[in-house]
Amino acid sequence: MIDDVDALFLCFLVVIGCLTAVLFWTRFPFVFVSLDEQLFIKGLTKDTVINGPQTIFLNPFKTKSYKKIKALALGPLEYCVIQNKLTGVKYVQVGPKLVWLKAYDEIEVDTRGRQKREALSLKANEYVRFIDKQSGKVRVAKGEKGCVVPESDEEFLDAGGKRQAIDLKVYEYVKIENRYTGEVRTERGEKLVFLEPFEELVGKKKQIAIEVDEETAVLVRNKRSGQQHLVTEKKLFVPSNDEEVAEVRKLIKLAEYEACIVRDKSGKDILYFGANEDQQSFFLPPHSHLVELLWSRGRRREKRDLRITKLDLRPMFMSFEFNCRTHDNVELVLEGSFFWEVVDLRAMTKFTNDTTGDICNHARSRFIELVSKVTLQEFMSQFNVIAKKVHEADETQFYTQRGVKVHSLEVTGYKCAEYSTAQILEQIIQETTNRMNKLQQQESENEVQLQEIRGDIEEEKARSQLIEIQTLNSNAKSQMEGMAEAEKVASFLRELKKDFPDMTIETQISLWNTLRKEDALRAISKSKASLYFTPKDVNLSIENHEHNRKQCWADESVSE
Numbered sequence: 001m002i003d004d005v006d007a008l009f010l011c012f013l014v015v016i017g018c019l020t021a022v023l024f025w026t027r028f029p030f031v032f033v034s035l036d037e038q039l040f041i042k043g044l045t046k047d048t049v050i051n052g053p054q055t056i057f058l059n060p061f062k063t064k065s066y067k068k069i070k071a072l073a074l075g076p077l078e079y080c081v082i083q084n085k086l087t088g089v090k091y092v093q094v095g096p097k098l099v100w101l102k103a104y105d106e107i108e109v110d111t112r113g114r115q116k117r118e119a120l121s122l123k124a125n126e127y128v129r130f131i132d133k134q135s136g137k138v139r140v141a142k143g144e145k146g147c148v149v150p151e152s153d154e155e156f157l158d159a160g161g162k163r164q165a166i167d168l169k170v171y172e173y174v175k176i177e178n179r180y181t182g183e184v185r186t187e188r189g190e191k192l193v194f195l196e197p198f199e200e201l202v203g204k205k206k207q208i209a210i211e212v213d214e215e216t217a218v219l220v221r222n223k224r225s226g227q228q229h230l231v232t233e234k235k236l237f238v239p240s241n242d243e244e245v246a247e248v249r250k251l252i253k254l255a256e257y258e259a260c261i262v263r264d265k266s267g268k269d270i271l272y273f274g275a276n277e278d279q280q281s282f283f284l285p286p287h288s289h290l291v292e293l294l295w296s297r298g299r300r301r302e303k304r305d306l307r308i309t310k311l312d313l314r315p316m317f318m319s320f321e322f323n324c325r326t327h328d329n330v331e332l333v334l335e336g337s338f339f340w341e342v343v344d345l346r347a348m349t350k351f352t353n354d355t356t357g358d359i360c361n362h363a364r365s366r367f368i369e370l371v372s373k374v375t376l377q378e379f380m381s382q383f384n385v386i387a388k389k390v391h392e393a394d395e396t397q398f399y400t401q402r403g404v405k406v407h408s409l410e411v412t413g414y415k416c417a418e419y420s421t422a423q424i425l426e427q428i429i430q431e432t433t434n435r436m437n438k439l440q441q442q443e444s445e446n447e448v449q450l451q452e453i454r455g456d457i458e459e460e461k462a463r464s465q466l467i468e469i470q471t472l473n474s475n476a477k478s479q480m481e482g483m484a485e486a487e488k489v490a491s492f493l494r495e496l497k498k499d500f501p502d503m504t505i506e507t508q509i510s511l512w513n514t515l516r517k518e519d520a521l522r523a524i525s526k527s528k529a530s531l532y533f534t535p536k537d538v539n540l541s542i543e544n545h546e547h548n549r550k551q552c553w554a555d556e557s558v559s560e
Helices: 002-027 345-351 355-371 376-392 419-499 507-523 552-560
Strands: 030-033 037-043 047-051 054-057 063-071 072-074 078-084 090-094 096-101 105-107 120-122 124-132 140-143 146-147 154-156 167-168 173-176 186-187 190-191 199-201 211-213 214-221 228-231 235-237 243-250 259-264 269-273 293-297 303-308 311-314 316-325 332-341 404-416
Touching: 002 167, 030 037, 030 063, 030 173, 030 186, 047 054, 072 078, 090 345, 105 146, 140 146, 167 173, 167 186, 173 316, 199 269, 228 311, 228 332, 259 345, 269 345, 332 355, 332 376, 355 376, 355 404
Parallel strands: none
Antiparallel strands: 030 054, 037 047, 037 063, 072 096, 078 090, 078 105, 120 146, 124 140, 124 154, 167 190, 173 186, 173 199, 211 235, 214 228, 214 243, 259 269, 259 311, 293 303, 316 332, 332 404
């Protein structure tokens, strides 16, 4: 009975052992590690790593846990950062390769949660700067490089990583400051400029060199000595390391009628006139500037914002508008113009800083003084005389003292400031205008009538001369015809006397008359005229018969 119990107990132990072995080998079996795999074993006291390819039997009495992972494969332009959790040391693995981690190593992920990071590929005009977070040392990598990666404790110094080198053309330059030493250097084109560690651009962009020519100069300040000098030599100017461009100055040109005022470093005003050949064009010297005059503008000179650097010395017109009151308390608004010029620039700058405003204000005072002494009616009849007195009867030296000359002052118009008075004045002006128009119309009509009479006189004179000439011509013609007729009669009588010596003078004359009648009949027959003869003229007796008879040629002639 006892043997049976022992046998059963022994069998129980064997079953328990088998089950324990099965469970043990299920948790800690043989592990097959491939070529690209690693086996991480967490032991009782330390961790170990076994790289494949291997077959590993895990000791269950020394192993807490294990895991098998794929080694990280890096491409040609990839890298990763690995940190040892035990020592805290970081290092970088650069592809192409398989990354075999050591015990306690862990691959850090980037901001996007990736283990693999992309390396930089730099072109010939690219560079990148890395700063070591532990030592603060800056490292610069310039192109051309195919795989540029930061060290374990490095990060990009510039936002965005790699940067373009500064490509300078022949007319460009940059100033670069070394933040470590404080030195500033100037680089000018043509070239590529790479920033060294601790260097930054002064300004945010490339600068353009200044073309110094006949019309351009450069005012330069030396930052080391603090002095200024003007560069006028014709060239492409680039400031040196210690220089900066204070101002680019253009050539100031003055016409023959222009002038300007230059104030030097001592505060003295120097006058330049275009009429002087050596002052027609110039550059402003260092520590000098053009004096800007601030004059009033507008018809009432209410705004003082007219800025003038070049003065026109030619005579010019300037309009004005004043308010004043007459002796009978009528407020008027006067409009007119000055014709004036600057004759003494030195005196003008000495006594006034608002030339136009002073001229108009003084003239307004004079108008108020003179207009207040006359009534509205007197003003309307002699406002030009008053304007002349304002200008010519001014015994003060106001204009001369300020270096100006007023050639003339004219009132071009006036109106009442109050509406009701303006209506009355308008009626007066309208009546005056109508009267003047009527007078002008009557003068025109009288002038037309006078011209017509003069025309009639001239016409009658011409007609009288014509009649006189016609009379003279008619008398001369009659005289010539009479002489011709007398010559005919004399010739007829002479020839008749030769042929018929015994014929009496009465017979000769009768025969001549008969022939003249024949000539008259011949002339009449050629026209439509009618000629009537009496019986005495033809020496015929006319009898009246009741019966019809044939008419002779004489009757036909008479009837015609």
